[in-house]
Amino acid sequence: MSEEQFDDELENNLSGKPRSPMARRFRGFLPVVVDVECGGFNCATDALLEIAAVTIGMDEQGLLYPQETMFFRVEPFPGANIEAAALEFTGIKLDHPLRMAVAEPHAMGEILRSVRKAVKSAGCKRAILVGHNSSFDLGFLNAAIARCDIKRNPFHPFSSFDTATLAGLAYGQTVLAKACQAAGIEFDGREAHSARYDTEKTAELFCGIVNRWKEMGGWEEFDE
Numbered sequence: 387m388s389e390e391q392f393d394d395e396l397e398n399n400l401s402g403k404p405r406s407p408m409a410r411r412f413r414g415f416l417p418v419v420v421d422v423e424c425g426g427f428n429c430a431t432d433a434l435l436e437i438a439a440v441t442i443g444m445d446e447q448g449l450l451y452p453q454e455t456m457f458f459r460v461e462p463f464p465g466a467n468i469e470a471a472a473l474e475f476t477g478i479k480l481d482h483p484l485r486m487a488v489a490e491p492h493a494m495g496e497i498l499r500s501v502r503k504a505v506k507s508a509g510c511k512r513a514i515l516v517g518h519n520s521s522f523d524l525g526f527l528n529a530a531i532a533r534c535d536i537k538r539n540p541f542h543p544f545s546s547f548d549t550a551t552l553a554g555l556a557y558g559q560t561v562l563a564k565a566c567q568a569a570g571i572e573f574d575g576r577e578a579h580s581a582r583y584d585t586e587k588t589a590e591l592f593c594g595i596v597n598r599w600k601e602m603g604g605w606e607e608f609d610e
């Protein structure tokens with residue numbers, strides 16, 4: 387399905403129905419921040435080792451805020467490639483007794499179930515992935531969903547919101563730590579490259595940029 391066909395189908399599903407404030411803000415999509423830590427750069431062959439997701443809420447003033455965090459350490463799928471350099475970069479120790487990893491189908495099932503619930507609660511029709519260099523995270527998310535043979539994927543299959551791009555526009559910074567610093571968000575480099583920590587900081591950054599744009603008058607709600 388092309389992007390135009392997908393978006394047309396979404397619009398048809400939404401037409402004639404009252405939209406929630408969140409659905410009106412992002413054309414029926416609920417932003418969900420996702421970060422993954424992996425055994426390499428190839429989503430088809432390299433292991434998914436950690437995944438975290440943060441749903442985004444909206445208050446009565448139309449401002450966004452991070453809502454629920456979901457996080458799993460993931461057992462490598464059978465035959466997965468894991469590069470030593472990737473483990474050194476992330477600091478993940480696969481044999482650590484407190485790692486308490488779960489099978490990939492369990493992790494993906496729980497996260498997607500929570501995302502579907504959040505989408506419904508927000509009055510939206512789909513989730514859209516938010517990530518720092520989001521195409522990387524979306525690639526690993528889609529590959530894991532395919533491996534686990536999950537049929538009900540709540541995420542848009544190919545579109546995403548990239549906070550590296552947004553932070554470059556808003557603050558002139560594309561590295562997560564530097565973008566957070568420019569935005570006045572506390573960032574501990576010792577905690578970086580944990581999927582949970584990076585996801586929560588990315589969620590703060592995304593909400594901050596969208597809220598700042600609103601407060602500057604850059605987006606106004608309108609009747610369709």
